[in-house]
Amino acid sequence: MSSSAVTAPFNRDALEQVLKRRFFFAPAFELYGGVSGLFDYGPPGCAFQANIVDTWRKHFILEEDMLEVDCTMLTPHEVLKTSGHVDKFADWMCKDLKTGEIFRADHLVEEVLESRLKGDKAARGIKVEEEEDEDKKKRKKKVKEIKNVKLDDEVVKEYENILAQIDGFSGPQLGELIVKYDITNPSTGGKLEPPIEFNLMFETAIGPSGNLKGYLRPETAQGQFLNFNKLLEFNNEKMPFASASIGKSFRNEIAPRAGLLRVREFLMAEIEHFVDPEDKSHPKFNQVKDIKLRFLPSGVQESGSTELIEKTIGEAVSTGLVDNETLGYFIARIYLFLLKIGVDTNRIRFRQHMSNEMAHYASDCWDAELQTSYGWIECVGCADRSAYDLSVHAAKTGEKLVVRQPLPEPITVEKFEIEISKKKFGPKFRKDAGSIEKWLLERNQTDLESLGNELTANGKIVIKVPGVEGETELDTELIKIEKVKRTEHIREFTPNVIEPSFGIGRIIYSIFEHQFWSRPEDVDRSVLSLPPLVAPTKVLLVPLSNSAELKPIVEKVSNVLRKNQIPFKVDDSSASIGKRYARNDELGTPFGITIDFESLKDESVTLRERDSTKQVRGSYEDIIDAIKQVTYFGSSWAEGTAKLTPFESQSTDA
Template sequence: MRSNPAVLSSYSLHRILLRFRHTLSSQRPAGFIIPMATTEDSLRQALADKQSTIDASGNAIRQLKTSGASKSEIDDAVRALNALKLEKTSIENQLRASISGDANGSVVSRDAFRQAVVNTLERRLFFIPSFKIYRGVAGLYDYGPPGCAIKSNVLAFWRQHFVLEEDMLEVDCPCVTPEVVLKASGHVDKFTDLMVKDEKTGTCYRADHLLKDHCKDKLEKDLGISTEKAAELKHILAVLDDLSAEELGAKIKEYGITAPDTKNPLSDPYPFNLMFQTSIGPSGLSAGYMRPETAQGIFVNFKDLYYYNGNKLPFAAAQIGQAFRNEISPRQGLLRVREFTLAEIEHFVDPDDKSHPKYSEVANLKFLMFPRDEQMSGQSAKRLCLGDAVSRGIVNNQTLAYFIGRVYLFLTRLGIDEERLRFRQHLPNEMAHYAADCWDAEIESSYGWIECVGIADRSAYDLRAHTDKSGVALVAQEKFAEPKEVEKLVITPVKKELGLAFKGNQKMVVEALEAMNEKEAMDMKATLESKGEVEFEVCTLQKTVTIKKNMVSISKEKKKEHQRVFTPSVIEPSFGIGRIIYCLYEHSFYMRPSKAGDEQLNVFRFPPLVAPIKCTVFPLVQNQQYEEVAKHISRSLTAAGISNKKDITGTSIGKRYARTDELGVPFAVTVDSTSSVTIRERDSKDQIRVSVEEVAAVVKDVSEGRSTWTDILKKYPAHTSASADE
């Protein structure tokens, strides 16, 4: 062996490595992992380095074998190689965890968990695929009895938390909307997704979803890709919403993405309008659409609502209703559907004063926030104080922050885990040109982070758009005690010159010029006067154009006015009720062993606030007297407004508990005498003893949040029963 220095060097290296690992393992506790870099990029680099070491070790072992090394020497080198492979597996698991957010680093476990939740939901009729006996229709689902009850409870709490507490004006507008309304709002021209077709079968797919799936699959499953390639894929995911049809098509071709089902080639991407079109009246001449959102019904009614509110700002209008989007290829189960319930608020406020009188009530809240700077620098969401975020300019204004805080309280009181809830600020490429700021409440589920609520400062765009199209001024007034001399910004686009220069894009350029704030306008004026032209970004065109001096007039005029007439700004929280409910299902679901330990029992830990049934009533055994008491208790619960269900079947009490735990029922009353009964709490399985006449009051207090279960335990004697459990 001495005649081959290269082999000796490799062998010596492995002997040193083996001794080092032996020494290290004797000094650390079992299960200890050698500290490694924690970022995804460094983990990928560590994985690549480890693979190189493994390859070199494998080559060294082969050289040992060909050189006639002893069996013990080869065995030592093989053990060292196996140890390296174990370390590689450990890095792979850490990398999977970094990518997926799964503590176990397992994508499969997320899928298995989701399947367990969905199976339980469908089996217990929380939801049913619509038109199931006819094989159903993708993206359409029915709510079964418990699902309906939960949805009703969520909406009732939404009304109480927002409409009643904020003194909002609630409206209910038609789902069928005339084309002219949606033309003014921009939906007819711009409410599109890019679609591709299987060139042989004609099956349609959403282009960005195919590219997104490809990038995520490569990042999650191909752990050996280089850090440079991983960075490229992550960059594509970050700018996906900003890719043009041409750029999207180029990436699909570059990565060789084909139709998922057939592997056939795909067409170039082209826009598809997501609205369901219809006609109004028998002639078919009046075009309409099923509304894609509920907001437009509020905007077109602004003038009447403003009058109803005594011509005072600020005020908010709210609406709950169905919305419709003709999704290209619905997926993600209940999260992406073609008909869904929206609950939307339009809070109208003076653009010069976006303070909020109740802001101090939420300013000290602290929760996960994900500002755009952190996103763009590759950092993660951090727990921030809402008041600090406003004072540092991260959140644009007090009113927007107030609604962010109220949304946080709403979601966490419903039962959403605050550790899996974050507020993500829109990146510049996601924001409309007219928006001042926009945040999404995102909830983590087995599908990843899901946008469930959007909270946007939409500026005055919507009211201005409908004013221009309808000719009806949707404005507010502020009367002055004394006439004031005011200086007004006047932006006058020269439409003839703009039309010659931009032809079909003239309207969008005009809109962008008129939407400039004072600073932007005066900067443009100064540049035009000094240089004669200026580069101007038109967001709706997604490009920069050249504006010349003869295309726009910008000035300030002084006038004496008795009142100020202005278009209000709009702060819009928009809630996807179905998405919130599905995330609530996942956050509430867990499994626990039966008493015998031979099976896992499904449980939904819904808070009493949203539970489909608040209480079940069980006679311990089939007994006429006990059944009469059970009926009496049920009637008293119903009279108190507490939803309940009797179960007088002859099955064991443990099985009856398990059956209702799976529905998320928080309390169970067991009748085992005619004078007093037990009340069992679902998650702790603690039981108390109360008189028959006290049952309704106790359950009502804890269901409506006036008392906690801890309070109840202090007040009433505990009860134990070996037979009354799973």
């Protein structure tokens, strides 16, 4: 982006008009009135998304030697029941008792409290920024009690504290806030029902009978976990290693809003890095340890603040702010990827999950959040998920999802083991014997120690086995639980998982906001400063006139661009050359090649750079080589065009 454009205020309406008019994306089924949260990508949107995915593959899969898989989007109920999605993959919604209108509870609390704070500032004579989200603006206009009402200082502090922690409140806590602060339907003032959980997965039936219940997957991770043994074998049993998957996921959002930021069908790119739980160091951590990042730790949020802490990732790991090297390595690599594709370095932060939002099995979790006109938006999650996923699927299926490694020296270990008297077990429990035995053999060391103590103390244990009616009583005639010493030559362990998870649509929209501006001399001339690497089209080929004399050189340059696989478009319309460039600036096209009558003499052409509108001239072979250097090999404009001649023109950008 040009330095002069930075001072121009961002205009979301202007951006959305460009994105709609140039068909980057549009509401799906628009002829039928559309469906909230569903969008179609047009030609420039498709190309931009494809380039981001290609860059992601190279940045992660290629550079980190990852194993890519492509798993089905249809997932049986039992898989997502085991993973916890059926029971816990939900948001909290509340309903207007009279109208039946539905709101997502956390968003409603957030919007009402933010509006009241703005009303307080207005009452105190403090200038308030204009709200740009039209839907939000309309809702807030109808909230009667926030019209320029001065709040007590203590209430202001309470609101600010709540907003700093809004991501961490449970449904019942949100319900308490709604009652405490008398939050009602913004449109009608109507009372709301207490928040209830709404599962976000799209349910379906697999097969014609309808008996096999399933869902459209809410993430791409489960297929990677279920293929762990195959991936480990493919990787010659070597640890650590990572799998990766790119594909569509689906979430039945309560209140889709903000364009691509909250949708019901979206593209995800996810990594599952399998690591030894006893060694979470990373061999390449030294390569990233000096990268400075802005962190929002959980403790800061829980104190009611949003003040960022700037540290190198090396300092963050060494001080324990980030749990381990492998998690820290991926946080840094996420940051480098986002910068590469066009995210503004000043509008990215890493927010740590608070204790009340952290999954019980996770040891640490950070979200890469990008600042937009809608606020800070979570675009990438990076979590240490411990051994949870592999453990629950192994327990459910009875299939070991473990790594087995020879020990350098045999070791003696003490373990609790259970011995089942099968001769007595079968006749006593008959059809339930298999279920009870499976339940017993799935117990971990902590469970076995507890059961063993109970058996020793009481001479029996009483257990509740899923699928078996009533309680099951087992005495010392049926089972024995003892601590046994064994010499082991093999170490067997369940890997931990570090999971970076990318929401591609959210990243795309954030980049649009970060790179959109208008030329200071003409606010109607919009520019989308997409990095050349990911720009949908790299070159606009512009013949100065429609003269037939120029067509052979246009064709010659076109053929060389095609041969070098550089995406380009020819604009030989009758519009002025300035207008032709202007309408491609808003498409994000970084370079323009002008062919004029001088080109007929020596095959020289002019190269224009989008943001600065600087121009250089040289042979078309040298110009195309400069484009390649800047686009694909990381050269700056100055470096890539060093051998070319600066060119001044009065007409190109008129």
